[in-house]
Amino acid sequence: MATKEKADRNAAASKKSSGMTLKRRQTIVGMSFITPNFIGFFVLILIPVLFTFRLCFSRWDGYNPMEFAGLENFRYIFTHKVFQDAVIKTLIFTVCSVGITTFLSLGLAVLINQKLKGIGIFRTAIFFPYVASVVAVAAVWQMLFQKDMGLINEVLRFFGVADPPGWLASTKWALTGVIIVNIWKSMGYYMIIYLAALQDVPTSLVEASMIDGANAWQRFWKVKWPLLSNATFFVVMMLTINSFKSFDLIYALTEGGPGTATTLMSNYIYNQSFVSWDYGRASAAAMVLFAIVAVITLFQFRIEKKFSND
Amino acid sequence: MLNKLSPWKKAGLYIVLILVCVLTLLPLVWMLSASLKLDKDVFRIPIEWIPSNPAWSNYQRIWDQVPMLRFTFNTFKITVITTIIQVFTCSFAAYGFAKCQFKGRNLLFLIYVATIAVPWQVYMLPQYSMIQQFGLVDTHASLILLHAFDAFGVFLLRQFCMGIPNELLEAARIDGLSEYGVYRKIVLPQMGPSIATLVIFTFVTNWNDFMGPMIYLNSTELKTVQLGIRMFMGQYSTEYGLIMAASVVSLIPVVIVFLIFQKQFVQGIATSGLKG
Incomplete structure (x- = not known):
């Protein structure tokens, strides 16, 4: 209710000062709408983001006085084997997640975009993993991935795989396991985006192509696919950014292990922050992550602009 | 009408959709099933999807x-x-x-x-x-x-x-x-x-x-x-x-x-x- 009181107060204030120019008054009124949210946003998000820029050049443990450290933090992380590996693993994780999820979510959207009875139930079922909590999801996948008794290896053995992998408990297979769960959990979300885009395709266009004798395959690739380019860019970029920052699912599944097998950049930042309490190194690693995501985002805007101009 | 599917195609589509949903929901169904089992039965093969003797006591x-x-x-x-x-x-x-x-x-x-x-x-x-x-x-x-x-x-x-x-x-x-x-x-x-x-x-x-x-x-x-x-x-x-x-x-x-x-x-x- 505080916002309403504030609104009334501001309204009274703007009436009193009717001598003000219209523009000035508009600015004050407009700002008054934004202020309640902006204060919180400024203090809790904007300042911390800007503070990271300073911390990455500092030596600080959160208690003792902060010291200027120049590029020392960056030198440390770039020569730190764990960080180097984390960057490589993040790239592997991202490329696999983005490629497979985009492909699957598009396929699922095409499947679901049919006028069939009970189609809503299928959509719900595929989308549900997205809203399920990572903790519960991780708990069940850990059991499914069990080496000796887990369901997945039972199935593999049934199909003749004599020595199935240890999945989340094995340094070699843990990353694959994490990628599988990540795809399973997120594909429903991107399917919905594709579905919305497919439903925006004008039916007249599709009908026209049918009259011209195009089969279903041609109809998809020649008519619908070009119209989906915006959605595809959005899906690919969102997936890329989300893969770079995905953390809680991996943490819940493996805590970055075994060893450092699933320590991606975001896990590295977390460990430097809340395990080592090294603000400088954590912020330097965070800056690298930020730079990568920023470049991808800018790239996205560029491409989108180019395509909307064409 | 658009999207008029032949019965065969329709049936095929349903089968594919059901398979997909079984795969996506399997972990959650397994979770539900395991939540009603005693620890020694959770990993028993063949899987008893609907426990014959549900361990409601877990929920208690x-x-x-x-x-x-x-x-x-x-x-x-x-x-x-x-x-x-x-x-x-x-x-x-x-x-x-x-x-x-x-x-x-x-x-x-x-x-x-x-x-x-x-x-x-x-x-x-x-x-x-x-x-x-x-x-x-x-x-x-x-x-x-x-x-x-x-x-x-x-x-x-x-x-x-x-x-x-x-x-x-x-x-x-x-x-x-x-x-x-x-x-x-x-x-x-x-x-x-x-x-x-x-x-x-x-x-x-x-x-x-x-x-x-x-x-x-x-x-x-x-x-x-x-x-x-x-x-x-x-x-x-x-x-x-x-x-x-x-x-x-x-x-x-x-x-x-x-x-x-x-x-x-x-x-x-x-x-x-x-x-x-």
Whole structure:
């Protein structure tokens, strides 16, 4: 209710000062709408983001006085084997997640975009993993991935795989396991985006192509696919950014292990922050992550602009 | 008619769809099934999908072994307060960004949008440091502050707000309503569906939040449901049935909300996705 009181107060204030120019008054009124949210946003998000820029050049443990450290933090992380590996693993994780999820979510959207009875139930079922909590999801996948008794290896053995992998408990297979769960959990979300885009395709266009004798395959690739380019860019970029920052699912599944097998950049930042309490190194690693995501985002805007101009 | 499928194609489509759904839901069905088994039966092969002798006692024991009821209450409290703050401040700011003309508006909005793309890991440490200076670490207030001013809410509501025709607002202004009157009497009622979307997203995000509570909460009596399941997994790591029962319980509120408000979910994703 505080916002309403504030609104009334501001309204009274703007009436009193009717001598003000219209523009000035508009600015004050407009700002008054934004202020309640902006204060919180400024203090809790904007300042911390800007503070990271300073911390990455500092030596600080959160208690003792902060010291200027120049590029020392960056030198440390770039020569730190764990960080180097984390960057490589993040790239592997991202490329696999983005490629497979985009492909699957598009396929699922095409499947679901049919006028069939009970189609809503299928959509719900595929989308549900997205809203399920990572903790519960991780708990069940850990059991499914069990080496000796887990369901997945039972199935593999049934199909003749004599020595199935240890999945989340094995340094070699843990990353694959994490990628599988990540795809399973997120594909429903991107399917919905594709579905919305497919439903925006004008039916007249599709009908026209049918009259011209195009089969279903041609109809998809020649008519619908070009119209989906915006959605595809959005899906690919969102997936890329989300893969770079995905953390809680991996943490819940493996805590970055075994060893450092699933320590991606975001896990590295977390460990430097809340395990080592090294603000400088954590912020330097965070800056690298930020730079990568920023470049991808800018790239996205560029491409989108180019395509909307064409 | 478009999409007229032959019966054969239809049948084929159903089979593919059913297979896909079985694959996506399998882990959750397994969870439900295991939650009703004794630990020694959880991994028994062949799998008994519907336990012949369901161990309902699992669902009883979870409330005794860790303070699950307390955790549920804590989570509800944090979620409700965060949602209220979000709805008020975001709808207010959304109107400001969408329908008020003033200098610097677009720049300010750009800053908001830009922070959506900044991964939380980039600023989680300075943010922690700040909340620590407020003396709020290990309180529920820290988590409320953490989520209440998420730029996503402003963005989502602004997108909806942009769709309200300007003529309508202009007419109301000519009738003598102040900007605040326009917001309260014209815009807010129209924002109903989009606010519903925001409420649902906020609810699910908060209910499922794991990293926030893990970083900020130490005291057992303050913990949330997600941390509760982690406690189970730590303390009773081989009590598989129990862990699964706790997981099922933690999913129930989200399942209910999801099934009731599925339309808003889909709408929210489509809006933020395609116009963003």
